């Protein structure tokens with residue numbers, strides 16, 4: 001019997017952010033490996049016109065929970081949705097629900113956050129700092145709380161090259177900043193944001209760092225641990241390979257590449273792509289929850305969940321595996337054949353963005369207008385370029401994260417738990433993982449049927465023929481307007497043709513001689 005799975009048996013667990021990418025996988029793993037847990041309280045807000053029940057029902061009926069439902073038939077009875085909105089006082093939780101949480105909760109996993117890079121500082125502070133502060137205050141009143149696990153990010157201190165498993169102080173006290181933001185108007189906050197975040201790329205990484213400081217300052221007697229994952233990608237093994245449900249991180253750009261929108265990307269090809277599978281992060285999280293509750297370390301331990309130091313993989317390797325996978329299993333209705341490469345300087349980036357992104361988009365929109373349809377390609381390309389600009393910081397740098405605590409924890413697991421809660425990134429085969437990642441994006445994110453692959457390949461062959469035809473017509477136009485009109489251009493053309501002819505006849509002669 002797994003020691004970790006047994007630990008969660010009979011427990012009342014509170015998960016914030018349970019409707020998010022990682023929260024769902026955390027819930028699924030708990031229900032599948034500890035079906036005898038007492039209850040999982042999930043803080044949920046109404047969204048997109050759906051009530052709490054509708055959201056939870058839709059979530060629990062998605063493919064992710066199929067295996068868990070086989071093992072835990074009464075799965076719906078184990079889930080207790082509680083209305084909450086992190087932007088509201090007391091997280092918007094009613095007095096009755098709060099009373100139940102304070103009385104019964106044994107374990108808290110705090111996943112909820114805004115992960116947007118372009119959130120105004122006030123909004124990011126509210127969700128990633130103030131809401132954490134309020135949850136900590138709530139936790140301090142819980143009668144049976146054993147452990148509080150806080151999700152931060154490995155990039156909370158991305159302004160440093162080497163990052164240890166420690167909490168780094170920020171230049172401004174969180175409390176002072178929170179008090180100031182209360183009376184400052186948005187225009188002033190916008191103006192001071194670049195100075196506050198110093199050399200961090202966005203408000204997301206800055207407020208995650210502030211959130212860690214708040215966790216430390218308001219820890220009281222709480223038994224707390226912090227998890228810092230890097231770029232969380234699709235699932236590696238559990239509950240099945242390739243599961244992903246959002247456009248964050250690499251996902252949007254992988255789709256852009258598969259659809260033929262993305263043809264060039266400014267990146268440092270030899271930079272480490274620090275991607276970690278979501279199920280590996282959740283395995284570490286559950287192991288940390290068990291270890292922290294049982295061993296009650298004297299101080300808050302930070303656990304890095306990264307791949308670069310233990311099993312590094314480069315952007316160039318991953319990128320071209322992405323392209324190779326979409327060659328075998330193309331996405332449907334591609335705009336162009338998937339074909340992309342890196343640029344490494346601003347000039348070539350600007351040039352390729354103009355030639356291979358914006359010019360084709362403008363021409364396609366012109367075609368759409370001619371055929372009476374609404375132009376949309378230029379808007380899509382601009383959105384992709386905006387996303388790339390937001391991710392540029394992360395794909396043109398590498399970091400060194402220590403992993404002492406994570407490796408220590410690995411040594412504390414029984415053989416069975418090392419299999420059931422495998423968070424050893426050294427076991428990951430990147431080529432296989434990236435292929436499953438892309439296939440997962442096709443199946444689970446884009447809901448494309450694998451039976452449609454032959455048709456998608458035919459579509460790509462048609463695009464290839466159109467591409468060749470377009471190039472031929474372009475050449476003839478160039479010929480007609482330049483070479484046919486200019487003696488110099490004609491001389492150059494004849495020189496090139498004669499050179500090619502001589503090379504070919506030499507090549508043919510040498511191969512005949514060899515025989």
Ligand SMILES: CCCCCCCCCCCCCCCCCCCCCCCCCCCCCC(=O)SCCNC(=O)CCNC(=O)[C@H](O)C(C)(C)COP(=O)(O)OP(=O)(O)OC[C@H]1O[C@@H](n2cnc3c(N)ncnc32)[C@H](O)[C@@H]1OP(=O)(O)O
Pocket residue numbers: 115116117118153154155230231232233247248249250251252253254257262264265267273275315316318319320322323340341342383384386387390391394395434437
């Ligand atoms: C396995 C990886 C292999 C890749 C190797 C690369 C090599 C390349 C070689 C050549 C190319 C070969 C092909 C390979 C292509 C893959 C390239 C991957 C690049 C690597 C990416 C690195 C990622 C690093 C980031 C990690 C930081 C730390 C992680 C964390 O701690 S938190 C999680 C990270 N957070 C996020 O990712 C959120 C980021 N998103 C945002 O902040 C916002 O979405 C935004 C980017 C600012 C855009 O905001 P907008 O307001 O403009 O849009 P909005 O979000 O409102 O959405 C509007 C509509 O657009 C759709 N949409 C949203 N996001 C995307 C997206 N990323 N791509 C496409 N479309 C997107 C959204 O659905 C909305 O649509 P609508 O509802 O229909 O309107």
Ligand SMILES: NC(=O)C1=CN([C@@H]2O[C@H](COP(=O)(O)OP(=O)(O)OC[C@H]3O[C@@H](n4cnc5c(N)ncnc54)[C@H](OP(=O)(O)O)[C@@H]3O)[C@@H](O)[C@H]2O)C=CC1
Pocket residue numbers: 016017018019020021022023044045047084085086087110111112113114115127151152153154208228229230231232233246248249
């Ligand atoms: N994904 C990644 O690459 C990484 C993520 N992390 C961290 O992991 C945690 C989870 O990330 P991930 O699952 O990817 O994020 P998601 O964006 O998928 O999920 C965020 C969760 O927070 C909830 N939330 C956001 N705003 C509110 C609000 N106002 N009130 C109530 N709930 C709210 C969302 O609820 P709703 O569904 O209603 O919007 C959702 O459940 C975060 O703390 C993030 O910083 C760390 C490193 C990498």
